[in-house]
Amino acid sequence: MPSKIAIVGTGLVGRAWSIVFARAGHDVSIFDPMEGASAKALELIAQNLPALAEANLLRGETPAAVLSRISRADILEEALANAVHCQESAPERVEVKAALYKELDRIAAPETVLASSTSGIPASQFSEGLAGQRRVLVAHPINPPHIIPLVEIVPAPWTDPAIVTQTRDLMAAVGQSPISTTREINGFIVNRLQGALLAEAFRLVEDGVCSVADVDAAIADGLGLRWSFIGPFETIDLNSARGVPGYCDMLGQLYYDLAKEQADLREWTPDLVAKIDEQRRAALPLSEHQARQDWRDRRLAALVGHKREQAQKDGTS
Amino acid sequence: MPSKIAIVGTGLVGRAWSIVFARAGHDVSIFDPMEGASAKALELIAQNLPALAEANLLRGETPAAVLSRISRADILEEALANAVHCQESAPERVEVKAALYKELDRIAAPETVLASSTSGIPASQFSEGLAGQRRVLVAHPINPPHIIPLVEIVPAPWTDPAIVTQTRDLMAAVGQSPISTTREINGFIVNRLQGALLAEAFRLVEDGVCSVADVDAAIADGLGLRWSFIGPFETIDLNSARGVPGYCDMLGQLYYDLAKEQADLREWTPDLVAKIDEQRRAALPLSEHQARQDWRDRRLAALVGHKREQAQKDGTS
Numbered sequence: 053m054p055s056k057i058a059i060v061g062t063g064l065v066g067r068a069w070s071i072v073f074a075r076a077g078h079d080v081s082i083f084d085p086m087e088g089a090s091a092k093a094l095e096l097i098a099q100n101l102p103a104l105a106e107a108n109l110l111r112g113e114t115p116a117a118v119l120s121r122i123s124r125a126d127i128l129e130e131a132l133a134n135a136v137h138c139q140e141s142a143p144e145r146v147e148v149k150a151a152l153y154k155e156l157d158r159i160a161a162p163e164t165v166l167a168s169s170t171s172g173i174p175a176s177q178f179s180e181g182l183a184g185q186r187r188v189l190v191a192h193p194i195n196p197p198h199i200i201p202l203v204e205i206v207p208a209p210w211t212d213p214a215i216v217t218q219t220r221d222l223m224a225a226v227g228q229s230p231i232s233t234t235r236e237i238n239g240f241i242v243n244r245l246q247g248a249l250l251a252e253a254f255r256l257v258e259d260g261v262c263s264v265a266d267v268d269a270a271i272a273d274g275l276g277l278r279w280s281f282i283g284p285f286e287t288i289d290l291n292s293a294r295g296v297p298g299y300c301d302m303l304g305q306l307y308y309d310l311a312k313e314q315a316d317l318r319e320w321t322p323d324l325v326a327k328i329d330e331q332r333r334a335a336l337p338l339s340e341h342q343a344r345q346d347w348r349d350r351r352l353a354a355l356v357g358h359k360r361e362q363a364q365k366d367g368t369s
Numbered sequence: 370m371p372s373k374i375a376i377v378g379t380g381l382v383g384r385a386w387s388i389v390f391a392r393a394g395h396d397v398s399i400f401d402p403m404e405g406a407s408a409k410a411l412e413l414i415a416q417n418l419p420a421l422a423e424a425n426l427l428r429g430e431t432p433a434a435v436l437s438r439i440s441r442a443d444i445l446e447e448a449l450a451n452a453v454h455c456q457e458s459a460p461e462r463v464e465v466k467a468a469l470y471k472e473l474d475r476i477a478a479p480e481t482v483l484a485s486s487t488s489g490i491p492a493s494q495f496s497e498g499l500a501g502q503r504r505v506l507v508a509h510p511i512n513p514p515h516i517i518p519l520v521e522i523v524p525a526p527w528t529d530p531a532i533v534t535q536t537r538d539l540m541a542a543v544g545q546s547p548i549s550t551t552r553e554i555n556g557f558i559v560n561r562l563q564g565a566l567l568a569e570a571f572r573l574v575e576d577g578v579c580s581v582a583d584v585d586a587a588i589a590d591g592l593g594l595r596w597s598f599i600g601p602f603e604t605i606d607l608n609s610a611r612g613v614p615g616y617c618d619m620l621g622q623l624y625y626d627l628a629k630e631q632a633d634l635r636e637w638t639p640d641l642v643a644k645i646d647e648q649r650r651a652a653l654p655l656s657e658h659q660a661r662q663d664w665r666d667r668r669l670a671a672l673v674g675h676k677r678e679q680a681q682k683d684g685t686s
Contacts, residue, residue, distance in 0.1 A: 172623055194591045202591030229590035231583035239627045241579055241587045244569055246601070247624040248631055252565035253601050262558055266548035268600020270558045273546035274511045274519030280597035281668055283585020284563070284570050289649045290662050296646040304637050306489055307564040310556045314565055315632050320621050329613040332606045345607050351598055351679060358675045362668060 054078050054121075058131040058164075060156070061141035062093035065169050068196040069139045070097060074121040075110045075198075076226035081123055083131035090124045097122060107353045108360075109198060111227065132160045137222055139191065141169040149178035157182040165215055165222075167191035167205075172243070174236045175208035186212040191219055192240055193228075199352050201229035204240045245284075252314055258324050264331040281359060371395050371438075375448040375481075377473070378458035379410035381513065382486050386456045387414060388515040391438040392427045393543035398440055400448035407441045414439060424670045425677075426515060428544065449477045454539055456508065458486040466495035474499040482532055482539075484508035484522075489560070491553045492525035503529040508536055509557055510545075516669050518546035521557045562601075569631055575641050581648040598676060 057073040059066050062084040070093075074080045084090045101115030110118055125131035132138060138160060142152055149168065156166050157179075166188045168175060179188035190206040197203065203223045207216050216232055223230035231241060239247060253267045271279075278287045285296070292298030336344055374390040376383050379401040387410075391397045401407045418432035427435055442448035449455060455477060459469055466485065473483050474496075483505045485492060496505035507523040514520065520540045524533050533549055540547035548558060556564060570584045588596075595604045602613070609615030653661055 172620075200591060200594060202587060204587070229586050231579060231586050233579050234577055237578055238630065239623060241573065241584065242591050243620075243623070244573065244627055244631070245566055245584070245587060246592055247627040248569035249562055249566045249601055250605070250624060251628050251631075252561055256558065256561065260551055261554055262548060262550050264602045267558065267562070268602050269546050269548050270519060270521070270562060271596045271600040272598055272603075274517060274559050275563055276593060276596035276598075276600070277517060277669055277672055278665070279588045279593035280672065281589055281593075282665060283588040283593070284566055285581045285585050285645060285649065286589075286653075288567070289646075289653070290658070290665055293658065295655060295658065296649055297642050300637050300642045303489075303560075304642075306556060306560070307567060308634075308636060310561055310564045311568050311634055313555065314561070314568075315634050317625075317628055317632050319625060320617050325614050325617050325621075328602060329606075332602060332613055336603075336606070338612060341607070341610065341612065347683065347685070348595070348599060348607055350683070352594055354679055355594055355597065355675070358672070362671055366664065366667070368664070 055136040056081060056134050058083065058125075058135035058138040058160075059141070060084075060128070060131065060138060060152070061143075061169075062090050063141060065193065065195060065197070066139070066141035067093050067097055067100075068198040069141060069169070069193070070122050071101070071104065071110075071118065071198040072226055072228065073139075074118045075113050077121070078226070079121050079123075081125045081131040081133075081135065083125040083128055085128075094122065094124055104198065108357055109353060128155065129159055132156070132164060135160065135164050137165045137167060137219070139167050139169060144170060144173065146173050146177050149173060153178045153182060153188060157184045157188070160184070162187070165189070165219055167219060169193055172239070174238070175206065175211065176236055179208050179210075185210045187215050189215060189219060190240070191223065191230075192242075194242060196349070197228065199349065199356055201227065201356070202242070203228045203230045204242060205230055205232040206236060206240050207233070208236055251318065254320055254324060254328070255314070255318055257328055258318065264328050265335060280355065281362075372453040373398060373451050375400065375442075375452035375455040375477075376458070377401075377445070377448065377455060377469070378460075378486075379407050380458060382510065383456070383458035384410050384414055384417075385513040385515040386458060386486070386510070387439050388418070388421065388427075388435065389543055389545065390456075391435045392430050392515075394438070395543070396438050396440075398442045398448040398450075398452065400442040400445055402445075411439065411441055421515065421670075425674055426670060445472065446476055449473070449481060452477065452481050454482045454484060454536070456484050456486060461487060461490065463490050463494050466490060470495045470499060470505060474501045474505070477501070479504070482506070482536055484536060486510055489556070491555070492523065492528065493553055496525050496527075502527045504532050506532060506536060507557070508540065508547075509559075511559065513666070514545065516666065516673055518544065518673070519559070520545045520547045521559060522547055522549040523553060523557050524550070525553055568635065571637055571641060571645070572631070572635055574645055575635065581645055582652060597672065598679075 059082040192204040376399040509521040511517040537547040
């Protein structure tokens with residue numbers, strides 16, 4: 053059943069969310085406080101939809117049908133009226149979010165969920181003390197959400213668990229892949245995992261063990277292949293006939309010894325960052341950076357399409 | 370120009386290596402000390418080749434052409450005669466390797482490279498003091514190497530750097546993706562990166578932050594998509610218009626704070642392993658384990674095919 057979704061903030065992230073909800077059949081009302089921003093956003097969305105249709109990213113809907121479900125709201129009240137869910141993608145500054153959530157909480161009906169796209173600010177920092185603090189949480193996408201399905205749902209200490217469940221269900225229903233935490237945690241899940249791997253990647257380069265390109269190949273031509281369709285736990289589970297316990301019997305001691313070597317806290321010093329950047333710039337001059345970002349997004353879209361095809365073929369999901 | 374390659378040990382890994390070298394046009398001589406093992410291996414290879422041809426994994430060669438380049442050696446001397454490279458895939462026990470490398474070094478011509486497929490035993494532990502210790506190193510594949518291109522080349526302290534270069538060149542020439550370290554290091558590269566991420570994954574489950582399935586989704590529906598075609602450094606480089614320095618200015622402090630939280634060394638206790646296994650077994654009973662492994666290998670092959678197609682289409686590699 054189509055519901056109304058409010059999108060607050062119409063930058064890259066807000067526009068991608070508009071497409072996610074509209075292609076799933078929902079009515080989307082977009083609002084941006086900056087003069088002319090939401091009109092511009094609607095234009096950009098309209099321009100992008102044909103390419104998304106061609107990449108089979110509109111769930112079989114036509115660009116016209118998707119576009120017809122997205123409308124501009126001139127004021128915040130209009131965007132929030134009767135919305136079941138508000139997805140906020142405002143600038144990443146805690147004072148901006150805090151002021152905005154006061155307004156959102158005052159205007160939105162008590163049953164409207166207020167979800168933030170923030171990549172790093174815990175919801176407790178902008179919802180404490182609000183009358184409706186129980187319906188505020190983080191729903192952090194991996195950009196761009198109309199291509200990458202993952203959404204991290206992270207409650208504040210006072211978020212109602214039913215709101216977490218409702219948001220998970222909504223995200224799954226529109227075709228995203230929601231995960232959730234039982235409590236608020238710094239970095240959420242994805243950046244905690246990424247940070248752990250990056251810490252070792254930086255350490256290897258700082259210690260002169262291998263090149264930046266070789267670290268990248270270790271993942272992109274090696275482990276990352278599995279990780280693009282089964283996660284780290286299923287990977288190790290399938291590497292032993294006895295599953296996780298068999299794997300841990302075999303390699304637990306090795307990993308414990310490595311963890312001891314990796315427990316030394318390192319700063320990413322300017323020298324180390326410069327060393328890495330020098331190798332990256334030799335591989336990709338900044339002048340070709342934008343073109344490579346566009347290439348990455350095309351490849352991401354193609355990969356998501358490939359995964360969908362494979363899943364349909366073998367009946368998995 | 371075709372060369373002769375010796376394959377010592379004809380288990381799963383040795384058989385996959387045989388295919389890697391034979392489909393690239395080399396003459397492959399396989400040897401296994403166990404009675405009947407190499408004959409059985411040749412049969413298994415012959416059985417597998419048609420499916421590999423269908424999955425476009427034989428570099429356009431026919432199964433018959435690939436098979437015709439692989440022959441059985443009855444004795445080690447025969448396998449090593451005139452070989453430029455010996456790829457050893459014997460059991461993962463240091464005393465087995467130590468005894469074997471004494472023999473390999475005694476028999477093989479001085480210019481034959483002796484490369485071990487070991488996933489965790491540094492070459493210094495089985496090559497020290499050999500007359501030809503300068504030509505011994507690790508060339509560790511990610512299984513199975515006829516599907517996954519990555520090979521980690523890790524020298525012992527006494528390995529000749531020219532041998533590292535020669536092995537990298539050979540691996541690249543047969544279509545693998547070689548990486549190398551400047552010195553011997555525990556866990557090589559891939560397992561150091563994997564271990565760092567697993568440590569955090571285990572910690573999140575131990576602390577009750579999220580489920581095993583949600584950790585897996587965080588990677589498989591999120592970060593792992595990028596990581597299957599660009600590595601961790603290129604990922605962060607492309608996430609800021611200023612590249613790595615811009616990314617580190619934005620998120621370096623967050624990652625440093627996370628690293629502080631992640632520096633507490635954790636053991637993978639039996640209770641924790643059981644908790645993870647319980648969730649995995651609910652998702653996949655051990656009775657379906659083998660079928661899921663087969664599915665994983667089909668998906669890996671399809672993914673490698675997809676990447677090759679995309680690279681051909683956009684002219685990248």
